[in-house]
Amino acid sequence: MIEVRGLTKRYGDVLAVDDLSFDVAPGTVTGFLGPNGAGKSTTMRMVLGLDRPTSGTALVNGRPFASLAEPLREVGALLDPGSVHPGRTGRSHLRIAARSNGIPQRRVDEVIDQVGLGRAARRRIRGYSLGMRQRLGIAAALLGNPRVLLFDEPVNGLDLDGVRWIRGLLRRLADEGRTVLVSSHLLSEMQQTADRLVVIGRGRLIADATTEEILRGLGNGRVRVRSSRSEELLAGLRDRGLAATRTDVDELEIEDGTAHDVGEVANALRIPLHHLSDVAQSLEDAYLALTGSSVQFAGSEPVAEVAR
Amino acid sequence: MTATAHDISAGRVFARTCAAEWTRLWSVRAGRWFAAAAAVVMVGIGTIAGSEADPTAVRSEPAWMASTVTAMPAQFALLALALTVVTSDYATGGIVPTLQWTPRRTLLGLARTAVAMTAATGLAVLLALASALAAYLAAGQALDLPWNAGLDALGTVALVVAGGSALAVGLGFLLRSTAGALVAVFLLMLVLPFLLPVFGYSWMSAVAAVLPGSGAAFLLIGEVPGMTTASSVTALLGWAGGALLLGWLRLARDDANR
Ligand SMILES: Nc1ncnc2c1ncn2[C@@H]1O[C@H](COP(=O)(O)OP(=O)(O)OP(=O)(O)O)[C@@H](O)[C@H]1O
Numbered sequence A: 001m002i003e004v005r006g007l008t009k010r011y012g013d014v015l016a017v018d019d020l021s022f023d024v025a026p027g028t029v030t031g032f033l034g035p036n037g038a039g040k041s042t043t044m045r046m047v048l049g050l051d052r053p054t055s056g057t058a059l060v061n062g063r064p065f066a067s068l069a070e071p072l073r074e075v076g077a078l079l080d081p082g083s084v085h086p087g088r089t090g091r092s093h094l095r096i097a098a099r100s101n102g103i104p105q106r107r108v109d110e111v112i113d114q115v116g117l118g119r120a121a122r123r124r125i126r127g128y129s130l131g132m133r134q135r136l137g138i139a140a141a142l143l144g145n146p147r148v149l150l151f152d153e154p155v156n157g158l159d160l161d162g163v164r165w166i167r168g169l170l171r172r173l174a175d176e177g178r179t180v181l182v183s184s185h186l187l188s189e190m191q192q193t194a195d196r197l198v199v200i201g202r203g204r205l206i207a208d209a210t211t212e213e214i215l216r217g218l219g220n221g222r223v224r225v226r227s228s229r230s231e232e233l234l235a236g237l238r239d240r241g242l243a244a245t246r247t248d249v250d251e252l253e254i255e256d257g258t259a260h261d262v263g264e265v266a267n268a269l270r271i272p273l274h275h276l277s278d279v280a281q282s283l284e285d286a287y288l289a290l291t292g293s294s295v296q297f298a299g300s301e302p303v304a305e306v307a308r
Numbered sequence B: 001m002t003a004t005a006h007d008i009s010a011g012r013v014f015a016r017t018c019a020a021e022w023t024r025l026w027s028v029r030a031g032r033w034f035a036a037a038a039a040v041v042m043v044g045i046g047t048i049a050g051s052e053a054d055p056t057a058v059r060s061e062p063a064w065m066a067s068t069v070t071a072m073p074a075q076f077a078l079l080a081l082a083l084t085v086v087t088s089d090y091a092t093g094g095i096v097p098t099l100q101w102t103p104r105r106t107l108l109g110l111a112r113t114a115v116a117m118t119a120a121t122g123l124a125v126l127l128a129l130a131s132a133l134a135a136y137l138a139a140g141q142a143l144d145l146p147w148n149a150g151l152d153a154l155g156t157v158a159l160v161v162a163g164g165s166a167l168a169v170g171l172g173f174l175l176r177s178t179a180g181a182l183v184a185v186f187l188l189m190l191v192l193p194f195l196l197p198v199f200g201y202s203w204m205s206a207v208a209a210v211l212p213g214s215g216a217a218f219l220l221i222g223e224v225p226g227m228t229t230a231s232s233v234t235a236l237l238g239w240a241g242g243a244l245l246l247g248w249l250r251l252a253r254d255d256a257n258r
């Protein structure tokens, strides 16, 4: 169980985290979503007692993390996988972790096997790929068999196998009744793994609900239509008050419309259609709809283009 | 949740943290390099000094001279060792996992300081002993090796390196940068104490007299004008205590590594 209450962090003029409150319950994978710079990492660092909140509190299993005597047995966390001494071997990195928390040394070899680090564990971390560092960080997080786990962008740098492995791992950890908080900006990834989503933008809470609720609660669908006479069709749709935009030479997309409406319009104008479909509402769309106004580092492209 | 069922005493956590710190220190090359550098300087110079001792002056001088004289240059390798125990964790970002494993900052600071000082001071005493033995053996009959003088010499080396490494650790926690802390240590321990008096102004000499390097030099080789044993010990330990206090404040109050 993680309880965040009124958490705020200010860096000079920047309000990195702004009065954030949410709970992360056991037995679920909770996705922590937000655009770049939204404050996900800062929030996790404050939960772990690394950064001092400007105000507010964060409790893990009812206690501040910094008061724990054997933190690895209660909370495992993967933050920046590059934050390790490159001159040490992966194995001695983990041995130090075990020693500091009174964890038997044989656990080190168990987690090395579990994350698939294998023989690389005896090499210096200097030579590790990002994916291997990621696995080493996860090994350290699992070392004490903790009830609470925090992962900051764990699929970063992993290949397809690795991504699938993480997905399974998160699911398994939650099914074992553990509390799992995982941040990501791979939105489709969260759609597949997270039961709940805590969405933030510019340090503020935007949504805190189940993934399904967030997907469902977002406006009407979109329709995609293709026709060789798309110019006429576009004009006709707009005449009838439908918000159509061109997405390709022969392709249009209609916001807030149904395939039924579009079919009727085309028939009335006697325009042949080559394709007509509902565009599945993806988390990407939901996410952009939610965070659209709080994206700090938006590119110059229009939002609709970014969404695809 | 079995772990929270029984409470673990702070003493137990401290002991575990010290064990982890000890492994941390010796599992990277830097620590071993600094130790090797100190060994080469102390045993090497001790051997050379012994072999050049005047053979006609039969057993006049104690070989323990080698311990304190060679510790003067070699202390810097040991101070660098103690300093990098602290700063390498900041340079590599390793402080992030460190504080995840030991989030009680005062306890971490105490353990890290204890391990760094013990390693530097322990090595200094061992190498001081080796240096004197090397000089004694290389000198044939020319040097003496009286035990009471030995205890004196080893005690002095231990005091100087303990004080210096405490200063280095404190500056490491305070400045969090290897380069910055090394420069500060060299300025306080070597450059300023020797440079300031050269200008000939009395106030500059007075400043030099309260710097830790003047104290260390007087205790190890004597011949520092204006210094006494008492003023030397005061300067050395005062600076060490001050640096540790400031370092602890930064460790305990600031964000982990930003
Ligand atoms: N030490 C610092 N000093 C000043 N500003 C900071 C500091 N650390 C973070 N910030 C700012 O705080 C905000 C939140 O940063 P944070 O790293 O928490 O975002 P994030 O959600 O993890 O982003 P990303 O998806 O890019 O990892 C950003 O605007 C960042 O620039």
Ligand SMILES: [Mg+2]
Binding pocket: A040, A041, A042, A152
């Ligand atoms: Mg981040």
